Amino acid sequence: MKTVLISGGGIAGTALAALLSRRGFAPTVVERAPGLRGGGQAVDIRGVALEVVERLGVLERARAHRTRMRGMTVLDGEGREVYRSTESTISSGRLDSDDIELLRDDLVRILHERATEDAGTRFVFGDAVTALDQDEDGVRVSFAHAGPRRYDLVVGADGLHSAVRRLAFGPEERFARHLGTHLAIFSADNFLGLEDWQLWLRDGEAGYGVYPVRDNSELRIAFGFAGEPLPEERRAPESQKALVAERMAALHWETPRLLKALAEAPDLYCDSMTQIRMDRWSRGRVVLLGDAGYCASPLSGQGTSLALVGAHVLADALAEARSRSEGDHRAAFAAYEQRLRPFVELNQALATENPGGPAAEESVERAKNAISLDD
Structure with missing residues (x-):
């Protein structure tokens, strides 16, 4: 298990590339967009995910780009103020928290800069996976533009409408819960x-x-x-x-x-x-990460943290399996799911706890810290 293709150059895929390269793998990230995607909402790095960015060496960079909100106003349909707070906002929660809210494109850029500091990491923009052909020794991957190549493993980190998930597991409708x-x-x-x-x-x-x-x-x-x-x-x-x-x-x-x-x-x-609910996140030499495998939806406020923590757990599991003589990817994927699934389920539940607004503060605190990176 040396060469790893990661489909998707967002938060999950870019974080995984940085984490794998530090563990001796040779990751290639293929991203459909012609470059790093701009725009998008403010996202949150919370709880255990803060430790992931610290281990990546980008915690201070993330803090330097955090939003600086003083508070918020809630209005009725006519624009009249019905509530005001200088203690919390709907997007980030408590303003005195150690959690970090920053723009999605800023975080992707920070992770990309970190990933490309390692010579073994390769990014390919403007292309996409179109077919997967697995055998006992690897995966032959076809692309929209480049010629086919073989990899030891393939990671689908290509979001809610994942092409890798569709190719390896079947239509999105089987797993999507609107x-x-x-x-x-x-x-x-x-x-x-x-x-x-x-x-x-x-x-x-x-x-x-x-x-x-x-x-x-x-x-x-x-x-x-x-x-x-x-x-x-x-x-x-x-x-x-x-x-x-x-x-x-x-x-x-x-x-x-x-x-x-x-x-x-x-x-x-x-x-x-939409949430993605699956009985398993791997099939053969293909595994899913982040929204592709377990999207919690923006209503949870935890999509970014799930992506970061999932990347760390998967990288650890692959490194641990490779350190054994057999280097069995099946053992790595099983360990990844066993460790991460309870964390995912708790965080997905935040999206439906309170249909009228954010989940309760105590629920968020419990969910965001419900895993240890060193277990």
């Missing part, structure tokens, strides 16, 4: 003049959150609305924009200006809030 809502996130100039302060509005089954980033020069705008999963034909950006605008049109306050920003946004992310 949570009844959708999330649309995009960036815009700070036309509201917010200064380190979040605004959240909800009216019926729709609402949004708005918060400033990049030293208050930009906004991240997150729309949420109820509905069935998006059909494949509605996943094109312009179709998504039309759907989001339709669902949000009834909201008042600054909604017209926010929808104008949506129409002009170059970086819309829109998807259903």
Whole structure:
């Protein structure tokens, strides 16, 4: 077990590449996008995941990029203030916590810089896995553009709509559990003049959150609305924009200006809030990591931490198995699942504990620390 192909250059895949290269493996990361993906929401590194980034040597870099919110205001459907807090925000929890909230693209860049410090790590952008052919000695992988290559192992870290999962395990519909809502996130100039302060509005089954980033020069705008999963034909950006605008049109306050920003946004992310539930995360020499295998959805607030902790547990399991004379990947994958599954299940439960908002603080504290990296 030496060569490892990782499909997906997001948080999970990039963290795993950095962790594997330090353990003597030769990881290659293939990412469909032409480069590191920009945009996206603020994400959280919580509990045990903080220890992962510390072991990677990037904890201080992550802290330097953390958001600097002073608090938040919750508004009713007409834009009237109904609640204000200087102790916590909906996106990050308590402001006096050691947990780190930062933008997803900042974290990916930090992890990518760390991974490329090791000469054995290779990144390939603008390509994707299209076929997997396993045998007793390895996996022959076909790509959309490059010629086929063989690897000892393949890791699917390619997100909720994982191609590796589909190729190795079957259609997404077998494993997806829709949570009844959708999330649309995009960036815009700070036309509201917010200064380190979040605004959240909800009216019926729709609402949004708005918060400033990049030293208050930009906004991240997150729309949420109820509905069935998006059909494949509605996943094109312009179709998504039309759907989001339709669902949000009834909201008042600054909604017209926010929808104008949506129409002009170059970086819309829109998807259903869905969890992935699987009986096993490996098949032969293929294994799943992060959202591809056990997406908790953004409603849990723990997707990033699951990706980081999962990467560490998988890297440890592979290194431990290789240190034995047989180097059995099956033993590594079994150990990975045995250690991580209870942690995953506890954190997935956060997404459904409180349908009307974030899970209770004590539930989050318990879930985010429910594993030890050294067990």
